[in-house]
Amino acid sequence: MFNLIQRMRVRVLLLFILIAAASAFKNQPSQLYQITSGKISFKSDAPLEVIKASSTELMGLLDIGKKNFSLKIDVHSFQGFNSPLQKEHFNENYMESDKYPYASFNGKIIEDVDLSADGNYDLRTKGTLTIHNVPQERIIKTAVTVKQKVIIIHSNFTVLLSDHNIPIPTVVNQKLANEIKVEVNATFEPR
């Protein structure tokens, strides 16, 4: 325990995403897609330390008719920290994962596209990104590939810890960047 306090200037973090709920549209089953495999990873590139972690437990639903979607992730599921202690700090000190177990992004696709047709699309989504129980409206750019009813998405964006009330103690501000880079890859298939 003592040791833990000593190494308090530590690591981190973040987040993310997901899921949903759109059971109201069951009358149009062919319009509703859900994530069959998804991966979300983040990276904090601070001057003194690079922290990375990822999770494959991304859940999500997409309605290509209404063009709305919902993504959700269990914050506890992030793996791949530099050390078990880092993961502990991530969950306990920063994300408060016991209190706020999920991060999510719910919204709509801005562009008017038909995702039932095969093709590559550069789309923007507009929605509410909730991390650490703090919602922020965001526009997130996404590359979408549709091939034979399989929708693959790829997206890079950044999250400011300050946007989500995640404080960085000044003792670790050389080890933890305020801007966290997030990458999301997911495959949707018809439900």
Next chain:
Amino acid sequence: MKKCLINIFLISAIFISPSFAQTAKSRLYLLDNDEADKPAILTLYQTNDGFILCGTTKGLYRFDGFDFSQYPSQTKINAAVTAVFETKDNRTLIGFDNGNIAELKNNSIELLHFEEGFPKVAIKSITQDSSGIIWFGTAGEGIYFIRNNRLNNINQDDGLSDNYIYKILYSAQLGVVAASDRGINICSFKNGKKYISTYTSKNGLPDNIVRSIFFTNENKLWLGMQDAGIAPFKENISKNSGTPKWNYGQVNDLLVSSSKIYVATGDSALMVFNYYDNSTSAFNKAYSDHTISKINCLLKDREGIIWAAGDNQLLRTAKTGLDEVYKLTPQQAAQVHCLHYTNDSALWFNIPGGLTRLYKKNNEWESQEFKLPLFSNTTITALYESPGDNLWVGSLGKGITVFNHKTKTQERLNEPLLANNNTITITGDGDAIWISGLEGVVTAKPEGNKYLFTNLTDTAGIGNKYVYDILCGRQKRIWFATDGEGISMLENDKFYHLKNKPGYMGNVVYKIIEDNYGNIWYTTYNKGIIKYDGRSFTNFTTSQGLSSMQISGLLNAGNYIAVIHKNAIDIINPATGKISYIDKALMPLDINTDLNACTNDKGDNIYFVSGNSIYSYTVNATTVQQPTVTIDRVELFLQNIETTSGHKFSYHQNNLNFFFTGIYYAEPEKIQYQYKLDSYDKEWVNTKDHVKNFPNLPPGDYTFRVRVSLNKNFSNASETSFSFVIEKPFWNQTWFFITAALILGALLYLFIKQREKHITNLNTLKNEKVQSQLETLRNQVNPHFLFNSLNTLVSEIETNPDIAVMYVEKIADFYRSIIQHRDKDLISLQDELSVLNDYSFLQEKRFASGLEIKVDIEPEVIASSYIPPLVLQMLVENAIKHNIISKEIPLCIDIKNVADDCIAVRNNINKKMQPERRSGLGLQNIQKRYALLHVKKVSIENDDKFFTVKIPLIKK
């Protein structure tokens, strides 16, 4: 920037409106290039530095009054420029019809980057709110705003009435207002939350499609709609607030300037309406301009000029400020001699046999005619209204009538000097009326129902009977403009004559006024205008910028002074002395030059007659806007450099080109420049060029300053500057001087130290010499030597008295020689040998056969050589001192020359058992003395058998 071919068309057009005609000259500029497909102007914007930017289908162009030049782009953006906006921190943002957003940096277009990506639809409009957030209206994706360098969106999901936005504007009172396909949206973003309130036809908006909006200076919002024309916006707007029977087509753009509304319409090009603050719905069409058939956008620039653009055409229309008040018949126009603006905001002028009163009703001029039968056969020359609506009407030959249009009374004044006389001017200061006639000046003070008259015909007072103008100035001073005696002034019943003051100019004075600062201004027959500040006189002539020296009128116009000429009106800013002009290009002036045929109201307006109309002209900060100047770019050796003021160049970067542009759209050809490179040019240099080259500038701190004026008067001119430093080459830099000085100092120090050491050395050697001399002396008076010598002598005296005598003589010789030679540096070898000879004799007598001294030196060497004194003697003495001398082992000392310049003194070694004390001192002395003489060294060879000392000889 790429220059385009420009065609300028001057178009004269006469537009007839229901009320009055407006004659205006507009000017058309064509944005032309070599391609068949000409760029079409979609948006106009004036940046803070004065340039008009044209967003076109082919990119962004800058218009400077003469030319269009295209801004280059860092990356190829194949899209039309649909929006331009300059932020409070002077960033010029550009929106494209493909949704891209760029910024103008260093005269080139650079795309911005947002993590969110650009919108995919056209950016229609950009604005900024008071908290600095920048807002974008898009054609289909609603509104975006930048917060923390992130794009945020507001669209129908957030409550926006429609995602298609035509125009977005900010006002402090309402907030961000967006005109959309479904009404008006007022948005704000506070504490992370979006607030939207919408006004659509449900709220009473006459038309849901609002294509354009405009905020007046009073923050009043105007709407331009698809079908319902134009309307002022109110929160409780009603359906019928649109323009009834609007048949001019959709409203692409609108703007409101002073009393006019300019509307770019779909079917009728530019429509101009009169604007009355109180009017509810009806708009009175003023005129229309069909020069450009389809107008996309409008702009009011800072000079008050209204611009309209469509296709590749840019039209400069009327400059605001000049309005036609009343149309006269040519007969009336020829007979107008006096105009007078009265306290009840009416404008009076004379017509044959009477007067016309113009007054404003519903913001439009109405006229009223009054007959003055008494003056039916004469000419009315002067008008003045005294309190109580009493209009004093002066005539030629018929004196003065006081006319009251309310009571309809006319009273002819019977004062003898006035009756049947001519009136030049009438004025007053509230309680007294001042009248100037050909016979002198008369004052009239009301007393009851009558007037008390006083004549001032005595030339000793005013100085001249003929007074052109009278000014009732501040501090109860009355000023008189006389014909020949200059200006007289009456204060406390005492006359003063400005003519007597040093520096006075102008004997014939036509008009006098007093500005808001208390300065007196007057016009003269041939000296132009003179300003008198109570102490000195300042002259304004054509070289200060007056349009001509023929001046008919001088008027107060708000904070400015208007100067009326036949074909021009000059506006003087009394605070700065700067002169600007009414825009002649827009209306050719042919002004009635009667002295009283112009007047001013209490506000900013002046009134005058030009051609067949009475005009009003509003003189304010907009209409007197002076040209400004911008340094566009700087070239170093003909290469554009991206740099801002304060740049440092190295010593060889010294060929600089400065490009500057003055902006004055009203009359760009009038622009003149003066430049000066501080710490290079001593004086300002005049030029009409837009570029100045400085080849081969020496190192130094410079400021390139350029200023711009419409005339040769550059005092208080708008100025801009570029400061830079050309650094000295490193060998001229302070640090180099300091380092070099330090190194030189160090070298000098070392040299001095070395020399000091050398001198110390010499001194030491000198001491050594003295030391050696002492040593020698000491040795020679060594008691042992004396004792030994005397003992030898004693034995010789008894055995051989002759030898004894000789011995004593030798001792004496020896000591004399020592005394004689000891101070010298050198003696001849001959002398030395003679001393040695004496010494040898003495020693040989003492040691008899135990000592053998052989001298074998060639005679020519003896004759030509010198040697330090007593060296040989010392060496012999040394040998004797250090060796045992006995018959068994005799001491042999050989002295011979081994070379021409070297004597060797050699003795066999037979060391005493106990070495002598102070041993070696003698030899050391010899060596040091040789060192002092800087000749060859003494060499000492010491083997087991012989001890040899080689003494160099010195040749003279």
